[in-house]
Amino acid sequence: MSRCYRCLAVAVCLPSLASASIADHQWCRITTPHFDLVTDIEPNDGLELARALEDFHRMAQQLLNTDQEQVRPLRVLAFENKDDFRETFDNNQIAGFMKPSFQEHMLVFGPDEGARGRFQVAFHEYTHYLLRRYSSLNLPIWFEEGFAVYLSTAQFVSPTRALVGRPVVTPNARRILNRRPRVGQILDEKYTVDWSRHVLPGVYEKAWAVVHFLYHGESTQNEPIEKHIDDMLVAIDAGMSSSEAISTFTGYNSDDLTVPLRSYFQRKDLPIRTVDFEPGNSQPLAVDCLDPLEARLSLARVVMARNPLLAGRLLEDVLEDAPNDVPTLVSYSQALRGLGGKAYSIAEQALQLDPSDPGANVRMAELIVSRCMEDIAALCKRNWDDAAKLYRTALKSDPERVDAAFGLGVVYVHTGKPGDAINYLLVAHRLAPWAPRINYYLGEAYRLSGNEALARLHLNKTYHWDASEDWRKRARISLSLLSLPY
Numbered sequence: 376m377s378r379c380y381r382c383l384a385v386a387v388c389l390p391s392l393a394s395a396s397i398a399d400h401q402w403c404r405i406t407t408p409h410f411d412l413v414t415d416i417e418p419n420d421g422l423e424l425a426r427a428l429e430d431f432h433r434m435a436q437q438l439l440n441t442d443q444e445q446v447r448p449l450r451v452l453a454f455e456n457k458d459d460f461r462e463t464f465d466n467n468q469i470a471g472f473m474k475p476s477f478q479e480h481m482l483v484f485g486p487d488e489g490a491r492g493r494f495q496v497a498f499h500e501y502t503h504y505l506l507r508r509y510s511s512l513n514l515p516i517w518f519e520e521g522f523a524v525y526l527s528t529a530q531f532v533s534p535t536r537a538l539v540g541r542p543v544v545t546p547n548a549r550r551i552l553n554r555r556p557r558v559g560q561i562l563d564e565k566y567t568v569d570w571s572r573h574v575l576p577g578v579y580e581k582a583w584a585v586v587h588f589l590y591h592g593e594s595t596q597n598e599p600i601e602k603h604i605d606d607m608l609v610a611i612d613a614g615m616s617s618s619e620a621i622s623t624f625t626g627y628n629s630d631d632l633t634v635p636l637r638s639y640f641q642r643k644d645l646p647i648r649t650v651d652f653e654p655g656n657s658q659p660l661a662v663d664c665l666d667p668l669e670a671r672l673s674l675a676r677v678v679m680a681r682n683p684l685l686a687g688r689l690l691e692d693v694l695e696d697a698p699n700d701v702p703t704l705v706s707y708s709q710a711l712r713g714l715g716g717k718a719y720s721i722a723e724q725a726l727q728l729d730p731s732d733p734g735a736n737v738r739m740a741e742l743i744v745s746r747c748m749e750d751i752a753a754l755c756k757r758n759w760d761d762a763a764k765l766y767r768t769a770l771k772s773d774p775e776r777v778d779a780a781f782g783l784g785v786v787y788v789h790t791g792k793p794g795d796a797i798n799y800l801l802v803a804h805r806l807a808p809w810a811p812r813i814n815y816y817l818g819e820a821y822r823l824s825g826n827e828a829l830a831r832l833h834l835n836k837t838y839h840w841d842a843s844e845d846w847r848k849r850a851r852i853s854l855s856l857l858s859l860p861y
Contacts, residue, residue: 397459398671398689403664408656410449410482413673417455418662424453427494427531428501429655434537435502435526437652441509447777447806449504451482452677453497460485464681470496473503474680475807477778480504481677499527511808512612513840517561521582525590534655539648540587551580551640558585558632562617566842584636591646592639595626614839668693672703679710686710701725705734708742718742733769733776740765740782747789759790777803781813788816793823811841815850827857 400415405425409432414421428451454460460483461467471484484500502523506514514522530538552558554577561581590601603624610620618629627635665673671689679686687710693703704725711718719742725735740762747755763786769779781803787796800817807813818833830853837850 396671396689397463398667398674398692400455400459400670401664402670402673403662404673405660405662407660410451412451412453413665413677414451414453415455415459416453418664421453422660422662424494424497425660428497430531430534430537431494431498431501431526431529432505433652433655434529434531434539434650435505436509438526438539438648438650439505439509447476447478447480449480449482450673450677451501452484452674454483454485457485463678463685466681471500472681473500473507475504475507477781477803477806478776479676480508481680483677495527498529499523502526507807507809512608513809513811513836514608515562515611515617516564516567517582517617518586518608518611520579521584521586524579524583525586529650535652537650537652539650540591540645541647542645551584552633552637554580556581558636559618559629561585562621562629565617566840584640585632587645588636588639589625590648592635594624600625612839614835668696672706675706675710679706683710683712699728701729701732701735704728705732705738708738715742715745731768731772733773733779736765736769736772737776737779737782740769740779740786744782744786756790759786762786763790777806781816784820785816788819788823791823793820796820797824809836809840811837811846815841815846815853818850819853822853822857831857 397415402413402415403418403421405412405414405421407425407429409429412421412425412428414424416424454463457470460470464472464483470486471482474481474483482500482504484496486496500523503519506519506522526539528539528541530541532538556577558581561578562585564578588600589604589607592600594600594603607620607624610623611617615623621627621629621632671693675686675689675693678689687707690703690707690710694700694707697703704721708718708721708725711721719739722735722738722742725732726739729735743758743765744762747758763783766779766783766786769776770783773779780799784796784799784803787793787799797817797820800813800820803810803813804817814833814836818830818835818837821827821833822830834850834854838847838854841847841850
């Protein structure tokens with residue numbers, strides 16, 4: 376703990392760093408068996424949060440009935456102040472978000488004054504991570520959000536027991552079910568929820584109400600619906616609408632689902648699930664506080680996806696102190712979106728400093744192929760060839776670089792080498808089997824190789840689940856080129 380005070384002393388010695396930045400807070404890292412937590416929360420409270428998330432991870436793993444090992448590291452960023460979170464990401468509608476990636480998953484959240492449980496926001500966002508980590512299915516947004524609320528209310532009554540399913544609101548059916556949007560509208564939301572069309576609390580409460588009913592209610596045949604949930608989600612993943620799936624597996628027409636929901640929530644006491652799970656590692660957790668430059672690096676990596684401008688400013692501070700640090704230069708190039716020339720020159724600088732660095736090779740390859748993604752003409756042949764060399768160099772230096780494997784697979788699809796592409800794209804697919812874009816390129820590789828059955832399987836994932844109409848159209852065109860109708 377004494378290091379925290381030494382960090383404060385170092386901060387005084389760095390006047391060139393912007394004092395108004397969130398990076399000037401005291402940020403500390405807590406490493407657990409499942410994640411790295413970086414936070415500006417007071418260290419003792421940070422330790423309590425880390426332990427709570429560890430317990431939640433083991434409990435949820437038991438509930439999800441999976442024993443898979445973690446493949447990619449998880450970095451968690453927890454803000455102490457909700458205004459810092461909102462200003463950093465320019466959004467006052469959400470309390471947190473999860474961003475999967477090839478190299479490192481990101482989980483970010485701030486405190487939520489409206490949450491009934493102390494760790495409810497953290498548990499909610501962590502559920503999104505677990506669903507992406509352990510499920511191969513694409514889940515409709517209403518189920519994912521409703522399930523996240525369902526799990527987020529977990530109460531730990533002992534080190535190895537939790538209660539799940541307690542009400543998020545007073546179980547007043549009229550208040551929950553009469554609030555807009557209608558249940559049917561919730562079920563129609565497939566990819567994302569358009570917050571501008573809905574009252575946000577109504578979306579979460581109603582999604583939670585549907586999920587709670589599915590896990591604890593009965594079908595029209597008076598049997599537990601829960602035993603059909605997996606089959607229902609598989610059907611939705613394969614393209615069945617949520618309304619049709621609920622009707623098929625519960626017997627209730629989605630338009631009339633409010634009636635059984637109203638009856639269900641008029642119960643005096645809602646069902647609560649008891650989950651017993653294995654005890655965790657008893658080894659104590661340590662707090663390692665970051666100096667100002669380390670804090671800027673950690674923050675930049677996390678905020679880049681939503682606020683590249685801030686990430687760039689943080690990285691510029693680091694580069695003042697270490698102008699030839701290759702990983703920082705690579706990150707800085709990534710932050711320079713919309714500035715292709717400068718992003719290219721920074722990536723080139725990183726590559727000159729260390730020609731074998733996997734990150735520098737991947738970044739340069741990304742920039743080279745970005746102009747040619749829509750063009751497989753001879754004009755881009757050199758670009759594709761150069762990118763392939765860079766991706767191969769990255770994989771030679773680090774065979775675990777899944778982003779390089781995916782990139783090389785994409786290059787091989789565009790350059791007419793589908794057989795080579797499949798092996799590399801499968802590496803990425805094993806990590807994120809639900810990802811529509813990975814499935815698109817894998818489907819294309821199978822189509823070009825003549826394996827129509829597997830091509831249809833993967834292209835349908837994109838056709839049904841990519842949030843972009845343009846990519847769904849691409850998948851539809853590829854499916855139309857197969858000899859059998861889709």
